[in-house]
Amino acid sequence: MNKIKVGILGYGNLGQGVEMAVHQAEDMELVGVFSRRQPSQLTTESPTFSVDELEKMKDQIDVLILCGSSDKDLPKQGPYFAQYFNTVDSFDTHNDIPAYFNKVDKSAEDGGYVSVISSGWDPGxxxxxxxxxxxxxxxxxxxxxxxxxxxxxxxxxxxxxxxxxxxxxxxxxxxxxxxxxxxxxxxxxxxxxxxxxxxxxxxxxxxxxxxxxxxxxxxxxxxxxxxxxxxxxxxxxxxxxxxxxxxxxxxxxxxxxxxxxxxxxxxxLNLDSNPEFTAAVNVACARAAYRMAEKGMVGAQTIFDIPPVLLSPKSAEELRRELL
Amino acid sequence: MNKIKVGILGYGNLGQGVEMAVHQAEDMELVGVFSRRQPSQLTTESPTFSVDELEKMKDQIDVLILCGSSDKDLPKQGPYFAQYFNTVDSFDTHNDIPAYFNKVDKSAEDGGYVSVISSGWDPGxxxxxxxxxxxxxxxxxxxxxxxxxxxxxxxxxxxxxxxxxxxxxxxxxxxxxxxxxxxxxxxxxxxxxxxxxxxxxxxxxxxxxxxxxxxxxxxxxxxxxxxxxxxxxxxxxxxxxxxxxxxxxxxxxxxxxxxxxxxxxxxxLNLDSNPEFTAAVNVACARAAYRMAEKGMVGAQTIFDIPPVLLSPKSAEELRRELL
The missing domain is CATH 3.30.360.10 (Dihydrodipicolinate Reductase; domain 2)
Structure with missing residues (x-):
């Protein structure tokens, strides 16, 4: 099985949680962590890159998980990177979601990618x-x-x-x-x-x-x-x-x-680590984003649009047999 | 808005619950209750018909909700009516679900319809x-x-x-x-x-x-x-x-x-009425079945396959604004 190749943009609490969750996912591999900081300053065993490398590596990444903040980073990063990657983010400014959705949707449609926005637990x-x-x-x-x-x-x-x-x-x-x-x-x-x-x-x-x-x-x-x-x-x-x-x-x-x-x-939900759980949701949504794109879908999506079967690494048949 | 036209097959506790739930759904109307009993014997204000009328009325019904039992009725009714209608059932014999899915899937594909099987709360x-x-x-x-x-x-x-x-x-x-x-x-x-x-x-x-x-x-x-x-x-x-x-x-x-x-x-879940709640889930799944069929999908589906947005009478835009 070809593993889903994941990139992480931003290496705060959320980005670190995504790194852990990707390691738990048997069907995924981490291409690298991208940051505005000097790659050498990031304390991680994963490959690290400057954010400036990202676009050049677009053919090596199946899904990019955006781990920046909703107030400062995502309003720009979301619509921008949706042109070049399947993306997942946890944009959580509830009132601004409709406008954010429309912007990301346009970029993702133009680029021919799928972007799952506002993933996590609330929104999510x-x-x-x-x-x-x-x-x-x-x-x-x-x-x-x-x-x-x-x-x-x-x-x-x-x-x-x-x-x-x-x-x-x-x-x-x-x-x-x-x-x-x-x-x-x-x-x-x-x-x-x-x-x-x-x-x-x-x-x-x-x-x-x-x-x-x-x-x-x-x-x-x-x-x-x-x-x-x-x-x-x-x-x-x-x-x-x-x-x-x-x-x-x-x-x-x-x-x-x-x-x-x-x-x-x-x-x-009762969570010892809010960012790690949010990250875990984002990683399941990254799997779904990749698969929706494989099916030829494009544009912005939310948890409302995802057939649950796409969140799991198991096949539809296994899921019916084991969990239904 | 054209309302979704629903038929009910079987008028035990579950069928009666479906009748109530359809009345609560602003986007649905009940075409009638179909039963093996004499229609005049059913105590309901809804139109009643003999099950023998069902196939003749196939163009008047958007979704047929099968309310029979998993041991006696559904093993025959499920695959049979999937040829002629979009259907929803709550087949709940866990071990037999994979075989039941395959049978219903074949019928629904042959007929060009969508069948949501094993709806309810467990399975569901x-x-x-x-x-x-x-x-x-x-x-x-x-x-x-x-x-x-x-x-x-x-x-x-x-x-x-x-x-x-x-x-x-x-x-x-x-x-x-x-x-x-x-x-x-x-x-x-x-x-x-x-x-x-x-x-x-x-x-x-x-x-x-x-x-x-x-x-x-x-x-x-x-x-x-x-x-x-x-x-x-x-x-x-x-x-x-x-x-x-x-x-x-x-x-x-x-x-x-x-x-x-x-x-x-x-x-x-904590339910005063198990059959009424199961019925309420089936009615939401009936909405999804109808919409999946409208999108050109065919075959058997489970709750795992349904994009949640299709369960709600609200539009994707409303849902993002109000509930995300």
Missing amino acids: LFSLNRLISEAILPAGETYTFWGPGKSQGHGAAVRQVEGVKDAVQYTIPSQKLLDEINQGHSIEYTSTTAHVREVFAVLEEDADPEQVEQMIVNMENYFKDYETKVCFISQEELDRDHGGVPHGGRVIRQGYTDESNQSLYEFR | LFSLNRLISEAILPAGETYTFWGPGKSQGHGAAVRQVEGVKDAVQYTIPSQKLLDEINQGHSIEYTSTTAHVREVFAVLEEDADPEQVEQMIVNMENYFKDYETKVCFISQEELDRDHGGVPHGGRVIRQGYTDESNQSLYEFR
């Missing part, structure tokens, strides 16, 4: 479960709960507060609302009532804890209106106990097949 | 989640837990025991194993350790409870090797408290993105 698997559960249970409500997990954006916001030396933030789903759903009750869901925020922060030496706490809990868009707990700890504690990047959450649809019969549909 | 949504979770997390284990819910086959087996007038059986997943998984431990899973069986039985007047209980708990293939609780109740209690057909369960993959980082992937 959570979106898929929102779609499937709503299609099966048109009468009902869908709820998304995030966490328990570390929210990078909120941690960064706390680190901007005067008097804060370092900080992380955890998003915790409301156990009360989850219990109510499990008891079959309908709930009053808003993003603020469904989540609690926990901050672990290290103070600057001369900072006033009470003042810092007030600045955090009242921060507009991030913490105001949420139940927020702030806990001050030492840098040592922070480094020792809060270095991981766990995350997860659940999508729940409370649907009704008739007036009285409820169907509870729940999809849940 | 559970299978889909086994596939997706294994494709994303190749290193790990998948566990299926059934229940809490009523198992029709086990209830029927108990009702055969001498001295039993009436009975139902519930399958309960092992909370101990579920807790261990949630704590991140790996488990020793077998179908017998993962489930507890609860029997509620009504005794014949002269039956010896102890003797009946022993016959139940020692029944080969059904209860032997399982932890089984037997509870004798009155017919009134059974009728009052155990008339529903609840079921559900979960598919869990405990995967590893690297040696130490675990990803827990869980899909769970």
Whole structure:
């Protein structure tokens, strides 16, 4: 069997996760890691290249996985590289997805390639479960709960507060609302009532804890209106106990097949490493992108468009026999 | 918009569930219920027909949903009607699926139609989640837990025991194993350790409870090797408290993105009505079958082959905007 030849662009947490996931995939091989940094500066046993080499190597790569950020890298890289490669990315700025899709779609169509955009878990698997559960249970409500997990954006916001030396933030789903759903009750869901925020922060030496706490809990868009707990700890504690990047959450649809019969549909993830799992989804989507291109498809695609059989290294026949 | 015209063959619990689900689908209309019984004997406000009318009405029906049983009806009906209609069925005899697929596939190809087989939740949504979770997390284990819910086959087996007038059986997943998984431990899973069986039985007047209980708990293939609780109740209690057909369960993959980082992937259903939910899945698959046929596809398909976008009445653009 010819292995699917994968390239990685960007070598942060996500790119490193993709590297691991490609090594776990028996039907794939890694051509190399491409970066804007000096290739020699990347700590990896994989071949490394400058991003400037990428276009020249286009015939050696079946799928390029874009591991840059949604705010700075993908808006340019996505549409650009879709002209030259089958690509996968995890563009996750929800509101900008339609416009991003259209741009990538045009490039991929022009180039004759397939680009899977917004892969990962949210957007990604959570979106898929929102779609499937709503299609099966048109009468009902869908709820998304995030966490328990570390929210990078909120941690960064706390680190901007005067008097804060370092900080992380955890998003915790409301156990009360989850219990109510499990008891079959309908709930009053808003993003603020469904989540609690926990901050672990290290103070600057001369900072006033009470003042810092007030600045955090009242921060507009991030913490105001949420139940927020702030806990001050030492840098040592922070480094020792809060270095991981766990995350997860659940999508729940409370649907009704008739007036009285409820169907509870729940999809849940609990991840020790958010970027590694996102990377693992991207690698399965890379397999699908390659196969869709082999079938002659072109243009931008999302998890909504992928026949699930294309995600697995197994044949359709094996899957029917073993997993159906 | 032209509505998708649906026919129902068979009017037991599943057929009645399909009727309800078609009424909930804004893009579908029910052409009629077809049965081997006298049409006048069916209690429904929908048009009713004898099964003998079916072939004559083939141009009036976009998708025929087969609601017969996997042991008696579908082995003949599936391959037969696949020649004349796009079909959906919930053939659920796991071991026979590959052979059944091949037969239906040949008929559907000959007739130029699409047949979605083995739709529902297991096989169906559970299978889909086994596939997706294994494709994303190749290193790990998948566990299926059934229940809490009523198992029709086990209830029927108990009702055969001498001295039993009436009975139902519930399958309960092992909370101990579920807790261990949630704590991140790996488990020793077998179908017998993962489930507890609860029997509620009504005794014949002269039956010896102890003797009946022993016959139940020692029944080969059904209860032997399982932890089984037997509870004798009155017919009134059974009728009052155990008339529903609840079921559900979960598919869990405990995967590893690297040696130490675990990803827990869980899909769970908790259903007040097993047949109504199965029916709701079949109706979403009927939409997909119709659309696949419109695209020129032919042959047998499973949930593994369906691009999820085809399950939803919404357009791809709406779905990207609202749910991605």
